[in-house]
Amino acid sequence: MKLLKSITMISLFTTMLLAEAPQEVRTELQKTVEIGESSSNMLIQTLGKNMKEHMGKGGVMDALKFCSNEAYSLTSDVNKKTVAGVALKRISLKQRNPANAPKENEAKILEAFESLKALNVVMPEYLVEKVADKIYKYYKPITMNNEVCLKCHGKISEDIDLKREITKVYPLDRAFDYKMNDLRGAVVVTITHQ
Numbered sequence: 001m002k003l004l005k006s007i008t009m010i011s012l013f014t015t016m017l018l019a020e021a022p023q024e025v026r027t028e029l030q031k032t033v034e035i036g037e038s039s040s041n042m043l044i045q046t047l048g049k050n051m052k053e054h055m056g057k058g059g060v061m062d063a064l065k066f067c068s069n070e071a072y073s074l075t076s077d078v079n080k081k082t083v084a085g086v087a088l089k090r091i092s093l094k095q096r097n098p099a100n101a102p103k104e105n106e107a108k109i110l111e112a113f114e115s116l117k118a119l120n121v122v123m124p125e126y127l128v129e130k131v132a133d134k135i136y137k138y139y140k141p142i143t144m145n146n147e148v149c150l151k152c153h154g155k156i157s158e159d160i161d162l163k164r165e166i167t168k169v170y171p172l173d174r175a176f177d178y179k180m181n182d183l184r185g186a187v188v189v190t191i192t193h194q
């Protein structure tokens with residue numbers, strides 16, 4: 001009887017443990033996805049809205065000034081608006097700003113996105129990398145899905161003034177000759193859970 005009771009207790013305890021463990025992992029992952037999604041959307045929308053306004057006001061040259069002077073700092077501003085433990089950035093294998101070059105596993109993950117794309121796999125909305133205990137990176141792929149992007153990331157050599165302005169600020173620029181539907185890079189949200 002005593003043995004049966006102990007076995008019941010043990011199995012009850014293991015069931016609880018088993019039920020607890022995945023639950024814990026799931027909520028941390030769920031939180032990662034929620035935070036990743038909302039902060040990457042906030043960044044994409046803020047950049048998109050500003051670019052549209054500048055394009056409408058002063059055309060591509062005005063929009064370029066915005067992208068050169070403010071896109072990077074705006075990313076830091078959006079960073080400040082997000083909760084503590086969340087950091088945002090944009091990365092690309094063929095970057096314009098060297099500060100947007102991928103670090104650690106980021107290049108491998110961008111290459112993995114490229115491989116999937118080459119196999120005609122429908123691009124996943126996001127990927128999550130577990131970096132360390134309680135630290136995750138949420139990756140949202142950025143595709144050239146708008147003709148307007150090509151103005152500054154397409155055949156820019158056709159517009160001499162634009163090309164000159166871009167090279168003045170970014171002498172190491174590699175972010176051109178993209179075509180529609182190419183993978184441009186990713187938004188990376190690094191999330192550190194308490």
Ligand code: HEC
Binds near residue numbers: 094097142145152
């Ligand atoms: C008016 C010119 C212009 C247009 C239009 C434009 N970009 Fe950019 N883009 C830039 C500049 C300049 C940078 C470098 C910003 C910085 O210093 O971080 C940049 C940087 C980026 C980066 C960060 C990686 C890198 O190369 O440094 C991504 C990703 C990106 N652009 C995607 C897009 C997408 C997607 C669109 C269309 C919605 C777009 N861009 C439209 C000028 C432009």
